[in-house]
Amino acid sequence: MLRSYFRRGAEVALVDRQIAAVTIATHYREYHEHRRPRRFRMHGDDGSDGGGGGTASTMRRGGRSSSSSPPSSATSTTSNSVMTTTKTTTTTTTTPPSEANVIVIGGGIVGSSVAYHLGKLGVTDVLLLEKHHLTSGTTWHAAGLINTFGSLSHTSTNMRRYTRELYETILPNETGMSCGYMNVGFIELASDADRLEYYRRVASFNRLCGVDVREITSEEVRERCPIIETNDVMAGFYVESDGRANPTDATMALVKGARMNGVHVIEGISVSGVITTADADASDTNGGGGGGLSRRHGGRGVGGVPKVTGVTLSSGETIRSNVVVNCAGMWARQLGERCGVNVPNQAAEHYYLITEPIRDIDPNWPVVEDSSRFLYVRPEGGGLMLGLFEAEGASWNVDAIPEDGFHYGRIEPNFDRMGPYIEKAMERVPIARNSGIKSFFCGPESFTPDGYPIIGESSELRNYYVAAGMNSLGILTGGGVGMVLARWIKDGRAPHDVDVTAMDASRFKKYQNNPRYREHRAGETLGNTYKVHYPDRQPRTCRGGRRSALHDRLAARNAFFRDVSGWESPSWYAPISSDDDIDGIGSDFPPAEVVATRQSFGRPDWFNHWSDEHNACRNGVALFDMSFMSKFAVIGRDSGELLNRLSTANVDGDVGVITYTQWLNESGRMEADLTVTKIDEGHFLVVATDTQHNQVVTRLRRHLGEEGGGDRRFDASILDITGAYCQINLQGPKSRDLLQELTAHDLSNDAFPFRKVAEIDMGYARVMCARITYVGELGYELYIPVESAVHVYDLIVEAGMRDHGLRHAGLRALGSLRHEKGYRDYGHDVDNTDHILDVGLDFTCDFNKPSGFIGREAVIEHKRRVAASGGMSKRLAQILVNDAMPLLHHGEVLWRDGNRICEVRSASYGHTLGGAVGLCMLERREENGPIDKSYVSDGVWSIEIGKDFYPCTVSLRPLYDPTGKRSKV
Numbered sequence: 001m002l003r004s005y006f007r008r009g010a011e012v013a014l015v016d017r018q019i020a021a022v023t024i025a026t027h028y029r030e031y032h033e034h035r036r037p038r039r040f041r042m043h044g045d046d047g048s049d050g051g052g053g054g055t056a057s058t059m060r061r062g063g064r065s066s067s068s069s070p071p072s073s074a075t076s077t078t079s080n081s082v083m084t085t086t087k088t089t090t091t092t093t094t095t096p097p098s099e100a101n102v103i104v105i106g107g108g109i110v111g112s113s114v115a116y117h118l119g120k121l122g123v124t125d126v127l128l129l130e131k132h133h134l135t136s137g138t139t140w141h142a143a144g145l146i147n148t149f150g151s152l153s154h155t156s157t158n159m160r161r162y163t164r165e166l167y168e169t170i171l172p173n174e175t176g177m178s179c180g181y182m183n184v185g186f187i188e189l190a191s192d193a194d195r196l197e198y199y200r201r202v203a204s205f206n207r208l209c210g211v212d213v214r215e216i217t218s219e220e221v222r223e224r225c226p227i228i229e230t231n232d233v234m235a236g237f238y239v240e241s242d243g244r245a246n247p248t249d250a251t252m253a254l255v256k257g258a259r260m261n262g263v264h265v266i267e268g269i270s271v272s273g274v275i276t277t278a279d280a281d282a283s284d285t286n287g288g289g290g291g292g293l294s295r296r297h298g299g300r301g302v303g304g305v306p307k308v309t310g311v312t313l314s315s316g317e318t319i320r321s322n323v324v325v326n327c328a329g330m331w332a333r334q335l336g337e338r339c340g341v342n343v344p345n346q347a348a349e350h351y352y353l354i355t356e357p358i359r360d361i362d363p364n365w366p367v368v369e370d371s372s373r374f375l376y377v378r379p380e381g382g383g384l385m386l387g388l389f390e391a392e393g394a395s396w397n398v399d400a401i402p403e404d405g406f407h408y409g410r411i412e413p414n415f416d417r418m419g420p421y422i423e424k425a426m427e428r429v430p431i432a433r434n435s436g437i438k439s440f441f442c443g444p445e446s447f448t449p450d451g452y453p454i455i456g457e458s459s460e461l462r463n464y465y466v467a468a469g470m471n472s473l474g475i476l477t478g479g480g481v482g483m484v485l486a487r488w489i490k491d492g493r494a495p496h497d498v499d500v501t502a503m504d505a506s507r508f509k510k511y512q513n514n515p516r517y518r519e520h521r522a523g524e525t526l527g528n529t530y531k532v533h534y535p536d537r538q539p540r541t542c543r544g545g546r547r548s549a550l551h552d553r554l555a556a557r558n559a560f561f562r563d564v565s566g567w568e569s570p571s572w573y574a575p576i577s578s579d580d581d582i583d584g585i586g587s588d589f590p591p592a593e594v595v596a597t598r599q600s601f602g603r604p605d606w607f608n609h610w611s612d613e614h615n616a617c618r619n620g621v622a623l624f625d626m627s628f629m630s631k632f633a634v635i636g637r638d639s640g641e642l643l644n645r646l647s648t649a650n651v652d653g654d655v656g657v658i659t660y661t662q663w664l665n666e667s668g669r670m671e672a673d674l675t676v677t678k679i680d681e682g683h684f685l686v687v688a689t690d691t692q693h694n695q696v697v698t699r700l701r702r703h704l705g706e707e708g709g710g711d712r713r714f715d716a717s718i719l720d721i722t723g724a725y726c727q728i729n730l731q732g733p734k735s736r737d738l739l740q741e742l743t744a745h746d747l748s749n750d751a752f753p754f755r756k757v758a759e760i761d762m763g764y765a766r767v768m769c770a771r772i773t774y775v776g777e778l779g780y781e782l783y784i785p786v787e788s789a790v791h792v793y794d795l796i797v798e799a800g801m802r803d804h805g806l807r808h809a810g811l812r813a814l815g816s817l818r819h820e821k822g823y824r825d826y827g828h829d830v831d832n833t834d835h836i837l838d839v840g841l842d843f844t845c846d847f848n849k850p851s852g853f854i855g856r857e858a859v860i861e862h863k864r865r866v867a868a869s870g871g872m873s874k875r876l877a878q879i880l881v882n883d884a885m886p887l888l889h890h891g892e893v894l895w896r897d898g899n900r901i902c903e904v905r906s907a908s909y910g911h912t913l914g915g916a917v918g919l920c921m922l923e924r925r926e927e928n929g930p931i932d933k934s935y936v937s938d939g940v941w942s943i944e945i946g947k948d949f950y951p952c953t954v955s956l957r958p959l960y961d962p963t964g965k966r967s968k969v
């Protein structure tokens, strides 16, 4: 059996020789005895699991750590089983051209999809370069699960749905090649209460997105897949139209489709680096603008960011091009690093097991996923494939992925680590215990620091695009990824109808490419795949690398820290008995870490602490450490002009004023949400949220050059001063009294009105103070040089505790306060698909300032269209759940008069309003007319949370302090 399985003459891996002839039970007995006699034990039921699985044996060409013989070429046989030997169709041309319009590096599923979609969109002269053979990186061994259920993101769900359609119908129709898609269905099991709650929430959101998911009983699970042990199963979530595809066949169909649209594909060509306008001589310009690409691709990239102008090959040759796309899979990081482009994806071990054939296995049984047992299972080659996503993954080759010799490769499995997971998997599929193992496969897959893929244009080089770090969803989302990136490349900007904020390649910071960081985080990201995504979930690894100057002081106040873009930042504080207790944390109250241990979708154990912080800010004064905020000094003769060109508001007015503004793209859609303070003529402070750090500085740098002022360079410098200033926000009606006690500067409303900024003296320090709020109260933001931060903090706390009832407050309170006021947060409730009018921020637009602003004409046109059509068709609105008990997190579905309308984009709990609050984008159905007061008041509104419905209130005005008078007193 074993020999026939590897009948193509590949070297049989040691592990397969060891285990193939024995039953799994025998294997583990031997394993106990010979390899890990004492430490073998069952893994706890702590919930995490993975899928994965694949076709290891199908295409493997050799030994345990690498094999590089290509699949035989020139023919194509397709099959709907990934275990069927599949040969690639390749017409190999080995001579590269001297130039191309777009060069795509990497012939896996992702590069092939990008190339296919570029061709389909009419981009000409596209060249796909693969250093070995198509699919030979990671794609060849993927399991090919195609499940549209499971994500709380519109973008991911839409990508999954499109990819399924691409494999099932579009590609076969266009190319005549099958992608091996089998419409066998998909079932997700819930066997504990939290998973049931989680999947119900996901199911309701997925239905809104058009996924036909049905909750089924354990009996129905068994009817559909009789080998599943269902004693403890509470429900299944079934999507009939899902199934599985053959990754190799899908890639080959994409390549055929690409060729049909004129794409040139060459195997056996390795890209060694890129050439850019920075290394070319001064007269070297990038042609750009032709071949179906936007004109934005042309020019030299002077000033801010250099442009890519081609690639260098390992052979020493160069190919000139307008655009380069890095789709190099697990090699993408090191390829990017060679030209300073940050692509922090990291390979990690990923496993599946294939049994010998088992009698009566029906190949048409659905794919079943049981994340509580780290498992997915599906028929494969007459037996079963058991894919595993262990709770803690292991990164692989952190220093560098071998450049050569790891094609069609495999990693020797780690039995010590994986044994307990296999045992747990067998409990769900007992029949597998009695079967021999045909293959226990481990292959590398790339994971990213935050679990989202890396897609889009790099911040470091213009016209250098990336699609990598698929987090084990490369087959499932590959079609969508290719479509989105191809549109991005063609137009020179992200598609206006795809929210790319979570996956934008420019979001990462340099420290996330630190090898130790990657090593620790990649395993955690893999482990998260099958964990319940609790609302307060946060990373455990790589903690403590970025700390505020106040960290120790706040820890002594019993702060519970969360990871905020790598910064440790208080989420909430558990009380302490008295000030005397701050060193040892008071005995009456447990440390915050203890309070926070239990995760749930219901009220957390620290709900009352959160509520107290919220109320202290509403009624007294609260201190927030906001040091993680991104801060940039923009200095130089043209800095005001540069910032005014980018900003909707006039930010270059009086000195000593802070201005809330938006940055838009040319189509009037949102790019960033920030404040700009004019400190002096030619000297500005730009402050943005932590998640937008890189995007904001990238946009500034890009506009320094040709994009901002034609071919002219602005005379301005940008300094990242995030780490140089600690930021304390003092907020609440009593904040003025407290601050006035600590400074001689007159803080009265007349002398220091709303939006005023000044340097004030506090103790021995000088601090920049801005009167502004993000919670809807009187309040101040203090920017303190880090060396004075502790001194100023101590002064505030001493006076605040003594006379003003000061309370420390964390980000949970900030979230609940801002949600009550309806303040927006870019990347959470506002994104790049939104028009400024629709999110209600057009009040920031100054249409009359002489510089104009990017997006101005589009905003005016949008306003005209709205007026002509009788009103707004989309509007961001607040909702309040009328029942005080249920919580909103994100993704819950809003209904009006029995119709689904939209999901909750972001949410919190309104401790002042007395119920959960959220922000939702209402969209008009034609029969209902515009989104206005009567649309809201005439509807019967309810919110679907899990399987329950609750009446709710919808409002187009802030539910708390609608006129904003509290912040202006």
Ligand SMILES: Cc1cc2nc3c(=O)[nH]c(=O)nc-3n(C[C@H](O)[C@H](O)[C@H](O)COP(=O)(O)OP(=O)(O)OC[C@H]3O[C@@H](n4cnc5c(N)ncnc54)[C@H](O)[C@@H]3O)c2cc1C
Pocket: 051, 052, 053, 054, 105, 106, 107, 108, 109, 110, 111, 129, 130, 131, 132, 133, 134, 135, 136, 137, 138, 139, 140, 141, 142, 143, 144, 145, 146, 269, 270, 271, 272, 327, 328, 329, 330, 331, 332, 335, 350, 351, 352, 442, 443, 444, 445, 467, 468, 469, 470, 471, 472, 473, 474, 475, 476, 477
């Ligand atoms: C065991 C296992 C099971 C999996 N199961 C699933 C599943 O069920 N569903 C799912 O969606 N995903 C699954 N995955 C993940 C999926 O396989 C990957 O996400 C996907 O294949 C990544 O595709 P890619 O094109 O980014 O990378 P790759 O397939 O690795 O392609 C990158 C290509 O770039 C080439 N290249 C690299 N550097 C250069 C260079 N300098 N010059 C030229 N060419 C270069 C490489 O040779 C390679 O062919 C699984 C992964 C594993 C390991």
